[in-house]
Amino acid sequence: MIQQFYPQTPHTYRFELNKDMHLSAAHFIPHDDAGNCQYMHGHTYFINITIAGDELDEMGFLIDFKVIKNLIHKKYDHTVLNDHPEFKQKNPTTEQVAETIWSTIQQKLNTLSNQPKCIQVVVRETPTSYVVYRPKAEDLL
Structure with a gap:
């Protein structure tokens, strides 16, 4: 994979993953105004998820990388999103x-004792x- 650089969101957390x-x-997209996108088609999506926090868990992680991959990749890879x-x-x-x-990531983070945030x-x-999706501050409470 080609290394990507993404827009950064400013924050004051100690750690960023x-x-x-x-x-x-x-x-x-089942809408007449969607043009060719109204017909089934596929993409190879490249996704970057940024998680930040001040406290690490008992293993020294904000969250284990494999947990993030399991939440997203296992769920959506080689599927039809509309389904x-x-x-x-x-x-x-x-x-x-x-x-x-x-939302999927933040719901998982909310269950962790160290309370990291998906920013x-x-x-x-x-x-x-x-x-780029960035939650409002009140969504992170």
Whole structure:
């Protein structure tokens, strides 16, 4: 994988973890204005997840990298995004995918005693197009 550099979000946490991954998935946007995107097609998504916090767990991690990969890659790789329950009421646009990944990660982080926060998710759909999702401060409480 080519090393990517992503927009940074300022924060005051002591630690910042970044996890890159890629997955292959298909989707379609069932809307007349979506042009060719209304038809089933696939992407190799490149995803960067940024987690920050002040405290490490008993092993010395904010969170183990493999936990992040298992939450996202195992769930979505080689699937049709529209078939997932979380996309039944919303279209799996890159924006919605980024927000959904953030929500999935943050729900897991909320169960950890050291309380790290997911402060950014970048989803690259094509070599020239990506979305950055950053939660509002109140979403991190």
